[in-house]
Amino acid sequence: MPSACMRLKILLPFKVFAEKHDVLRIVAESRTGAFGLLPNRRDCAAALVPGILTYETRAEGEVCLAVDEGVLVKTGSEVLVSVRNAIGGLELGELHRAIEREFLDLDEQERSARSVLAKLEGGFIRRFAALDHE
Secondary structure: OOOOOEEEEEEOOOOEEEEEEEEEEEEEEEOOEEEEEOOOOOOEEEEEOOEEEEEEEOOOEEEEEEEOOEEEEEEOOEEEEEEOOEEOOOOHHHHHHHHHHHHHHHHHHHHHHHHHHHHHHHHHHHHHHHHHHO
């Protein structure tokens, strides 16, 4: 008999952020848009983007969390979400602002740092190659 509920575990790099049982539905965001999971949906995996992850339980009702990029994997009634960071306990509007402030700005900083690092590496390789020819 198919399960009527799911188990949700949200993992951060350094701890378990949340572990919920009796989850009725989950809504997450990927690059192609928002998608929902119900208990009897087929197994799947999805790359998540910074956004709102919503889940519903009988005890808590609907709960919204801000999550950074990561991966969602559903196998049977188990749903694992592994993200770089997550924020809960705020109203929806505050969660959207937290995503912009915490996650999207950080991504821009990472892109800038990677660009600078690539330039440094390129310069090092050119100078090293020039030494080899001398």
